[in-house]
Amino acid sequence: MRFDGAPPPGWSPISPYEAGEGGATAVWVRDAERYSERASTITVLERIVSATADLEQLAEDLVAVWRKGTTELTVTRSEHIAMGTYGMDVEYTTDGVQALLRKTYLSMAVPSTDGSYLLELVLDTPFYQHTITRTEFTSFVKSISVQP
Numbered sequence: 001m002r003f004d005g006a007p008p009p010g011w012s013p014i015s016p017y018e019a020g021e022g023g024a025t026a027v028w029v030r031d032a033e034r035y036s037e038r039a040s041t042i043t044v045l046e047r048i049v050s051a052t053a054d055l056e057q058l059a060e061d062l063v064a065v066w067r068k069g070t071t072e073l074t075v076t077r078s079e080h081i082a083m084g085t086y087g088m089d090v091e092y093t094t095d096g097v098q099a100l101l102r103k104t105y106l107s108m109a110v111p112s113t114d115g116s117y118l119l120e121l122v123l124d125t126p127f128y129q130h131t132i133t134r135t136e137f138t139s140f141v142k143s144i145s146v147q148p
Contacts, residue, residue, distance in 0.1 A: 001046075001110060001112055001117035001146055001147065001148055002046075002146070002147050003025070003044065003046060003119050003144055003145070003146050003147075004144070004145050004146075004147060005044075005140055005141075005143045005144035005145070006140070006143040007028045007042065007140055008028075008136035008137070008139050008140050010030060010031050010032060010136070011028040011029065011030055011031065011042065011136070011140075012028060012029055012031055012034070013026065013027065013028055014027050014028070014029050014041075015027070016043075019041055019043065021041075021043050021045075023045065024043045024044060024045050025044045025045060025046045026043075026044040027041055027042070027043050027044070028041065028042045029041050030125075030129075030133060030136075033126075033129070037097055037098070037099070038097045038099060038101065038126050040123070040124065040125035040126065040129055040133045041122075041123075041124045041125075042121065042122070042123055042124075042137060042140060043121070043122040043124065044119070044120070044121055045118075045119075045120040045121075045122070046117070046118070046119055046120075047117075047118050047120075048112065048114050048115050048116070048117060048118070049109070049115055049116050049118045050115050050116065051111065051115045051116050053109065053115070053116060053118070055080070055084070055085075055086035055107055055109060056078070056080070056086060058086075058107065058118070059078065059086055059088050059105060059107060062105065062120075063075060063088075063090065066090065066092070066103065069094060070092040070093060070094055071092075071093045071094060071095055072092060072093045073090055073091070073092040074090065074091050074092070075088060075089070075090050076089045076090065076091055077089040081106075084108060084109040084110070084116075085106070085107070085108050085109075086106070086107045087104075087105065087106050087107075088103075088104075088105040089102060089103070089104050089105070090102065090103045090105070091127065097126075099126045099127060099128060100126070100127040100128075101124065101125070101126055101127060102124075102125055102126075102127045102130050103122055103123065103124050103125075104122070104123040104125075104130075104134060104137060105120070105121070105122050106120070106121045106122075106141060107119065107120045107121075108146075110146050112148075117146065119144070119146060121137075121140075121141060121144075123137040
């Protein structure tokens with residue numbers, strides 16, 4: 001399986017390693033913030049999981065990883081959106097950035113012959129930019145297709 005999607009206008013691809021996301025398939029950075037203290041990013045992760053995988057538990061596992069790099073992290077939304085789709089918002093702070101930050105997480109499980117193809121999308125943005133970047137993230141999500 002493979003995903004295809006068009007990043008929002010004003011977002012450019014960067015190396016996952018440059019973004020600190022070595023396991024990611026792709027990362028885009030918002031051009032207007034590229035050289036700011038904390039630029040907004042969209043990260044795409046892909047993996048195969050068990051056909052019976054619990055999307056909520058997988059999201060909680062990811063929160064545990066995120067928590068290690070923060071000074072404070074609060075889950076503000078966590079819910080099943082539709083069959084095979086899970087969403088979550090977290091707010092957090094780090095030592096290196098003055099602003100409150102927010103991650104919006106969306107996972108989609110697509111049945112495959114090897115289990116389930118899991119597509120995970122993460123918008124990571126300063127809280128004060130969230131209204132704008134979430135609209136752009138939503139346009140990206142709507143452009144996504146998954147091909148066998």
